[in-house]
Amino acid sequence: MTVVTNNKWIGQRTIRPDGMDKVTGRAQFAADTNMPGMIWGKVLRSPHAHARIKSINTAKAEALPGVKAVVTARDIVDFPIEKGAVMLGIQDMRWMCRNVMAREKALFPGHPIAAVAATSEAIAAEACNLIEVDYEVLPFAIEIEDAIKSDAPILHEFNKFEGKPSNIAGRIEHKKGDLAEGFKKADIVIERSFTTRPVHQGYIEPHACLISVAPDGKTTIWSSSQGQFMVRAMTAHLTGIPQSDIRAIPAEIGGGFGGKTIVYLEPLATLLAKKSGRPVKMVMTREEVMRATGPTSGSKSTVKIGATKDGKIVAAHGTFYLQAGALPGSPIRGAVGCSFTPYDIPNLLSEGYDVCSNRSKVAAYRAPGAPIGAYAVECVLDEVAEVLKMDPLDFRLKNAAKEGTKAAHGPTFPRIGYIETVEAAKASDHYKAPLGKLQGRGVASGFWFNAGGESSAQVNITEDGNVVVTTGHPDIGGSRAGIANICAELLGIDYRRVSVIIGDTQTIGFSNLTGGSRVLFASSIVVTQSTEQIIKTLRERAAKIWEIDPEAVKWEDGAAHPVSPNAGQFPPLTLKDLAEKAPAMGGPIGAGVQLNTTGADGGFGTHICDVEVDVDLGIARVTRYTAVQDVGRAIHPGYVEGQLQGGVAQGIGWALNEEYIYTKEGKVDNPGFLDYRMPVCSDLPMIDCIMVEVPNPKHPQGVKGVGEVPLVPVMAAVANAIYNALGKRFYALPMSPPKVLEVIDAPETRQAAE
Amino acid sequence: MTELRYLAPNSLDEAIKAFAAAGSAGRILAGGTDLLVQMRAGVVKPGLIVDIKKIAEMTEIEQTADGGFRVGAAVSGMALHDHASFGKVWPGVLEAVNLIGSKQVQGRASAGGNLCNGSPAGDSVPAMVAAGAIVTVQGPDGRREMPVEQVPAGPGRTNFKPGEILVSFTLPPRPKGSSDAYLRMIPRTEMDIAVVGLGVSLTLKDGVCTAARVGLGAVAPTVLLVEAAAKALIGSKLDEAALNAAAAACSAACRPIDDKRGTIAYRTKVAGVLLKRTTAIAAQRAKGN
């Protein structure tokens, strides 16, 4: 595979194609589309954390003037439990159908019970209140320790664990070596338990859609998601409409972070539109978003690490319990598979439990599960290094995974850049900078698998000799800018001549959803291959015009040239020349490639965090932060840095303030951005990035996924920094002011300080 | 569907007439940064909205002959910020008002709305209490005046009589050596709601505190005037013993709840911490006056 080397555009901070629209307000997000005759859909949601639905009477709602349609679980295609899993990506449709609309039971406050479409939002809301639901209220369990007790209320009676009905919906493990033997060799062993709270992805744009169903069944969906094909497939499954009849048009997306990899509204709006014959618009309120979508799991973990006196880790054991929410499917794979992966550990057991409980079903959140596991592992590593009196980065270097290391989750690593990230962190000015009073510094590393998967692209040369690239993954992190750079590089033209758009489901081939840090990796492979085909065509056209062999034509600087004077003396034929001559020379120029891409290498990062603690108020502020990451190849450095900075910002929120708080009745008590405290700009320092480039040898431009790794190390880096400042370890997130002050004011802390 | 009427009268009498006639269905609109949010959330469903921003007296800032100030109830945070001398005389009140929300919110939000909304966590209220502000209210039975600390009756409630509207705040003239300050504890750095808010206004003469008032927010159903804390400061040189006594008085005055925003133990401790920090700022400023 030839790696591009001339690099006029690759690595440049070009202007993003969607930038102007976004800063001027022209960009069309999901709620921005309207249609004549459009009506409004609203969802009736369960007030109970756990209740059997005995009956639903919609008669009064249907009789309300202005109401055009009502749907309940009866209208949604059922996927019976006993028939087994029907997988769509990582989602089991048995759970999806029960998540979009409660079937046998309401499983969390906010669980949809029915949906109404009416001529105004107010009428739809009023109609929801007229729906009579007969609930048999059941005891509930939200926290993991409550859900795994032997006498816990069981969410799903059919689910058995070790032969008994249980809320534990699954267990996975990765194993290597002999754990008991390994711990025997250890000179020191440290075991600690940790908890983290559920946190929401916090995308600013609430879920929204507009859906029109024609009398012949042809359905058009405008919605904001991380995958129009996912929207189409899930909607098809849940409504029974064939995929060929559903055109899912991706709107610009106002953030997803994994949370928009599943559907909530689209199947309901489709059924309402079908029943009413009118286009139906649905927009969630922030409160609905907080109660009924996302978040990621809360967790309980125990991590035990054994090392020899000279700093070699000889054994490690991690146990991770993650909340799945109402239906099975917590990201235990990320916690179990990623947490120990930066290290070469001969004896390892990493196990995870998927725990159902009465809160909204989890959705993916940036490196799902991995930050939770890394928080526990990286905090214990910090303690081990301290006992060994080793610099925490040296300790990591001593145990670092490298080419040839066999990871517990399977692969033997090819050339990877983990060591380079630790070395760059060590060499940074930040790591050497002095610290003041009540300031502390912490480090942590992290790993994420990264994905490849299905991707399609169509590259067309316009009649005036410019380029339109269509791909199939919604652009969340700047992928259009990266693709423009790559296509311009290959064609040898200015990047502004390349227009990159995201196609809808009926105009571009299947492309897997925007997730797993796959998009630029996968789409640049298909765009590269399409562009290479076009270059071949262009060379053939020039050869035909010049009446020489195509092999005697090269493509350079946006034009065809004879390879050497021997091939003939011809003035170059530019892209524009060849586009103009296209009708006479074989017709339109374009190429499309569809692939299931492979070769996505995992990504590693190492972070340095400084904090300063106000010990009277318990406030820990991050004062300096550096994220080092092996990014493969930064096609557009600005957007790679954006990914790193965004991940760090989210991790700092997770570490310091973000958490779901529940009332006694099991309802979310902080369903809005006032009391669900994500960081604001002034809470954060400028986040410095060090991009280490160890190109992925299996990718034409060396690309590795970069979007998820930067969230993985953050909570541990912050926790280790707070320890360094205070001499006090925290084993629970968030480290919010009341909790920090409680530890500072604890009698034993005061004593130790004296 | 309930009907919603909107009125924006030019005179106070007109406003009071319409507001009184509407009874419990009537709502006053100043900046709307609380009211509109509450309406959207479905917490309040008014039948009549009386916008007071077209009434001259409500949006004026006036320096009185004796050197005090009258601030109209609907004056926005930004307007107060831009006033030539208000912030020099009352830096604590100004910083409290300017802490409300963001730039966008400041363009609308008023101290009057902050007070009448009745939140124990309203930022400008402890500063106004410390400043010894007197409010003027007018209703169907005429005008009356009351100390600002007597306005809140509990979360979301005021001691106004039916039909009464807050017209203005009057802040007294300042003796030499006086200043004020306001601090709040929030987990973030902005766009947050006070877990504890504390205002101090004091006068120093030859390094001795001759007058002081302390307003404490978010630790009880209403904002508190903490007289015991003021007493501990008055007559002292703001030495450690006096500050400790005042801080203890603030902690003792707390009647907080455990909620999503903070625990009882945390709020009680922080009230004392803020007393010391706020007093230090106010004293520093007073030395320059």
Ligand SMILES: Cc1cc2nc3c(=O)[nH]c(=O)nc-3n(C[C@H](O)[C@H](O)[C@H](O)COP(=O)(O)OP(=O)(O)OC[C@H]3O[C@@H](n4cnc5c(N)ncnc54)[C@H](O)[C@@H]3O)c2cc1C
């Ligand atoms: C994003 C955001 C951030 C915020 N941040 C803060 C913050 O940091 N600190 C803080 O304290 N608050 C904050 N708030 C709340 C709000 O902005 C303040 O309480 C503000 O001072 C309200 O003033 P207003 O003029 O907008 O009041 P309005 O919303 O117009 O009125 C508030 C209430 O008072 C009544 N009222 C108003 N004026 C009168 C009057 N003259 N007579 C009788 N009744 C009256 C209204 O009927 C209503 O019930 C925030 C709000 C938002 C939306």
